Amino acid sequence: MEKNKKKGFTLVELIVTLAVSAIVLGMVASLSVLVNKILQAQRYTSSVNSEYEQVKTTAENFISKYSSKGYKIVVSNSNEEKTISSIYIYETDELKLVSKFEFQEGVLVVSELKQNAGEETSSAESEGEKTAESFDETEFRFSTIVGLNFELSSELNLLKIEAVYETRSNMRFLINLGGLEIGN
Numbered sequence: 808m809e810k811n812k813k814k815g816f817t818l819v820e821l822i823v824t825l826a827v828s829a830i831v832l833g834m835v836a837s838l839s840v841l842v843n844k845i846l847q848a849q850r851y852t853s854s855v856n857s858e859y860e861q862v863k864t865t866a867e868n869f870i871s872k873y874s875s876k877g878y879k880i881v882v883s884n885s886n887e888e889k890t891i892s893s894i895y896i897y898e899t900d901e902l903k904l905v906s907k908f909e910f911q912e913g914v915l916v917v918s919e920l921k922q923n924a925g926e927e928t929s930s931a932e933s934e935g936e937k938t939a940e941s942f943d944e945t946e947f948r949f950s951t952i953v954g955l956n957f958e959l960s961s962e963l964n965l966l967k968i969e970a971v972y973e974t975r976s977n978m979r980f981l982i983n984l985g986g987l988e989i990g991n
Contacts, residue, residue, distance in 0.1 A: 874985025881990045882957040910955040918942035
């Protein structure tokens with residue numbers, strides 16, 4: 808009597824193969840989720856560092872323009888009633904606003920009085936008209952920084968700027984004010 812030998816897989820072999828495949832696919836899926844989370848964390852950290860450096864460089868450049876004598880600095884931080892944190896620079900002699908550094912809802916706006924704005928204002932005032940000062944504005948948008956806090960130290964002649972984040976520790980840096988007067 809001849810035995811009937813059919814080529815193929817037994818049910819046990821098929822179940823074992825499916826079980827091993829499911830384990831391998833589960834490990835691959837878990838690894839890809841883990842790698843994706845690591846990449847997201849690295850992108851966020853890179854974005855935080857990049858935005859911090861941008862704020863630091865912008866603030867240092869802003870202050871350095873006015874660090875000579877003849878200018879006064881005033882800061883205002885957000886609180887319950889007000890959501891804008893600002894640095895204002897005034898000419899000491901005329902108490903005229905010449906520049907603003909304002910942060911609100913993830914947007915930093917640096918405004919500087921236009922070079923010819925003083926000439927336009929004086930000619931308009933001579934005609935008896937009042938015009939608003941015109942400013943050149945530069946805007947920076949941030950996705951990780953939710954606030955900026957400013958603190959003046961009159962003893963050390965320093966400005967402390969603190970970048971506030973929702974999901975990480977705040978970062979701080981100091982700027983020497985040079986010849987800037989500290990005002991109220």
